[in-house]
Amino acid sequence: MKPFDFIQPTTIDAAILALAEHNPNVRILNGGTDYLVELKHAAQSPGVVVDVSRLQDLRGIEIIDAGLRIGAGTTHTEIMADPLVKEYVPAMIDAAHTVGAVQTRNLGTLGGNLVTCVPSMDSGPTLLALDAKVIILGSKGTRQSSLTDFFIGPRRTSLEPDELLLEIIIPKENLGKPASFIKFGLRKGQALALVNAASALWVEGNKFKDVRIALGAVAPVVMRATKAEALLEGRVISEDLVQEAAKIAVGEAKPIDDFRASKEYRNDLIEVGTRRTLQAALTASNIKN
Ligand SMILES: Cc1cc2nc3c(=O)[nH]c(=O)nc-3n(C[C@H](O)[C@H](O)[C@H](O)COP(=O)(O)OP(=O)(O)OC[C@H]3O[C@@H](n4cnc5c(N)ncnc54)[C@H](O)[C@@H]3O)c2cc1C
Incomplete structure (x- = not known):
């Protein structure tokens, strides 16, 4: 690990001052579960590390x-x-x-x-x-x-x-909005997601309202499947429609092939994850599709 200066402010104002003073050669540390791994292997020193983990107001x-x-x-x-x-x-x-x-x-x-x-x-x-x-x-x-x-x-x-x-x-x-999350990994614990997904929706009468479908590990950043959402918006709830939306979500994602899973397997997981989270959000709204 390359040497660096370490600051542990006790107030948010002091943290902001430290960040401003050492900008741009400064990094924030909180729990350290991700950053300490990065720091160990970093080719260059960050300069100054500001530890915000003691800030109760945060x-x-x-x-x-x-x-x-x-x-x-x-x-x-x-x-x-x-x-x-x-x-x-x-x-x-x-x-x-x-x-x-x-x-x-x-x-x-x-x-x-x-x-x-x-x-x-x-x-x-x-x-x-x-x-x-x-x-x-x-x-x-x-x-x-x-x-x-x-x-x-x-x-x-x-x-x-x-x-x-x-x-x-x-x-x-959105407080109380029926929502559901699912994660697929190579094992149940201590595994990065091959695909993760979440859906949230309201039910108005017997129709979908304000549907959101979000997918992780299938594109450069966590993304919304907006075409799948649009398919459902304002439509009468049905299992066929949920299945169709799940297929559309697959087309919107850009999963990669890597040593943990093939692109094809991830596409299957996107479809299953989208379908299951939509179904679970409907169940949470007391609607059986
Ligand atoms: C063994 C192991 C298993 C893991 N499993 C998972 C998993 O299953 N799923 C998952 O999502 N993640 C996982 N992680 C990653 C990590 O634990 C999480 O992302 C965690 O939430 C990071 O929080 P932290 O406080 O430790 O961040 P840190 O390591 O302290 O910081 C991470 C990054 O965020 C920045 N940062 C932190 N707080 C702030 C802030 N308030 N403002 C600005 N920048 C900030 C830091 O500068 C750094 O760039 C795993 C990590 C390990 C080591």
């Missing part, structure tokens, strides 16, 4: 006017145990539960998961399906972004080196 889950606020420093374990998450966005618990093993979930944070921006991240699909927003703080002030704009490419977000991901907001109109 953690926590609460209802605010805009919706459900989850501090970026909240761990996967805290998400799994939280009553507000259980009540309003239970699919997030299913997603958090699949991240690594207990030790990884105890240290790894929601913010860290999103900022890694790996296509297989497990918190991305559910948050994308629920239209979550991220709040970002830097020396120039605060800005808000959709996740679609936040994810730029593999391991690339719209964050500048002097910006801190502060919180994730699930908009209030």
